[in-house]
Amino acid sequence: xxxxxxxxxxxxxxxxxxxxxxxxxxxxxxxxxxxxxxxxxxxxxxxxxxxxxxxxxxxxxxxxxxxxxxxxxxxxxxxxxxxxxxxxxxxxxxxxxxxxxxxxxxxxxxxxxxxxxxxxxxxxxxxxxxxxxxxxxxxxxxxxxxxxxxxxxxxxxxxxxxxxxxxxxxxxxxxxxxxxxxxxxxxxxxxxxxxxxxxxxxxxxxxxxxxxxxxxxxxxxxxxxxxxxxxxxxxxxxxxxxxxxxxxxxxxxxxxxxxxxxxxxxxxxxxxxxxxxxxxxxxxxxxxxxxxxxxxxxxxxxxxxxxxxxxxxxxxxxxxx
Numbered sequence: 001x002x003x004x005x006x007x008x009x010x011x012x013x014x015x016x017x018x019x020x021x022x023x024x025x026x027x028x029x030x031x032x033x034x035x036x037x038x039x040x041x042x043x044x045x046x047x048x049x050x051x052x053x054x055x056x057x058x059x060x061x062x063x064x065x066x067x068x069x070x071x072x073x074x075x076x077x078x079x080x081x082x083x084x085x086x087x088x089x090x091x092x093x094x095x096x097x098x099x100x101x102x103x104x105x106x107x108x109x110x111x112x113x114x115x116x117x118x119x120x121x122x123x124x125x126x127x128x129x130x131x132x133x134x135x136x137x138x139x140x141x142x143x144x145x146x147x148x149x150x151x152x153x154x155x156x157x158x159x160x161x162x163x164x165x166x167x168x169x170x171x172x173x174x175x176x177x178x179x180x181x182x183x184x185x186x187x188x189x190x191x192x193x194x195x196x197x198x199x200x201x202x203x204x205x206x207x208x209x210x211x212x213x214x215x216x217x218x219x220x221x222x223x224x225x226x227x228x229x230x231x232x233x234x235x236x237x238x239x240x241x242x243x244x245x246x247x248x249x250x251x252x253x254x255x256x257x258x259x260x261x262x263x264x265x266x267x268x269x270x271x272x273x274x275x276x277x278x279x280x281x282x283x284x285x286x287x288x289x290x291x292x293x294x295x296x297x298x299x300x301x302x303x304x305x306x307x308x309x310x311x312x313x314x315x316x317x318x319x320x321x
Contacts, residue, residue: 019310023303027296028080034295035076038288044068045092045286066092079289083296089289091282097293100278103182105297108267108274112259114190115197119259120252122202127209128241132232134214142206149203154262158196158269165192175271182273189270196266201255208251212244219243246313253302253309260298 046063054062063069067078079089088097126146130139166174172192179185216222217240225235267276275294282290 019307023306027299027303030299031080031292031296032076034292035072035079035288038286038291039072041286043286045288048285049092049287075288079292088293088296091290092285092287097289100290101275101293101297104274104278107183107272108263108276111190111193111197111267111272111274112263115194115201115259116256118194118198119201119205119255122198123205123209123252124248126202126206127213128233128236130206130210131213131217131236131240134217139210143210146203146206149199150201150207151203152200153265154196154200155265155269157199158192158266161192161195162269176273178273184272189272193266193270193272196269197259197262200262201258204258205248205251205255209244209248212247213240215247216240216243249309249312253305256305257298257302260302 044063045066046059046068050059050062067075082089086098088101091097091100126142130142133139162174165172172188176189176193177185184190213236219240222235222239222243225239226232230239263274264276264279266272267274268280271277275297279291279294281287282294
């Protein structure tokens, strides 16, 4: 038995190593695509950040200073080889990218973490609630509502929240008010951005939780628990939910990327001082190091979450008889 456990552990370690290596390779390819895509956009960082009325000679000198007269693959190689040391490069406006991201990154983490936690809690609660009452009116209402919520893009939800909670009722400010440290002045300014991110993903994950629990309802051990006369809620939580975790974990991990993608729109609409606002400005400036740094941070976080989901799946499936 000990040898079997050691073999499973070694197999899992090799599988994790292969997954990490594959995703690191995908990350490098993604960053190379980012460099190439920005290079293909009209204009460049030198012209986008030049002073008004600056002549062609000044723009050319600035282009040389930024290294834009070098091939894109050389610039990418210099940037990617410095990345393991924590050097994210220098922005087109002469600021270290690490310093540029230091202030807004905690704000985005606070926004994304709160929206993620709300999504997980709401999806689990709604999914379990409807699974306990299959084919009832609650199940049908939640099913329709969750489908509609997932179909709404973040900017539509944001506009609706602005109309209802700000313009019509005046309960919340339309834009984020920041303090002297650059962070939101009060927690109430987080309410609408968090809801705008969480509503679509709650709809998506509620359907996943409900479907995963419905699949588990047909499992022999779950049917046996029902036949033993156990309460429905206990059967769901003790017998059905553990087997549903692989599907639920995958859905939640997928939501991480969607939440990060939605922050760009939500932070811009609510004037929230986060990474999304920095990224929008960097795209306008054709600032490749900043764009690549934001993509690298987001992709690393998504990779870690997906890896955790894979581990949950591997451990759950491996624990089944």
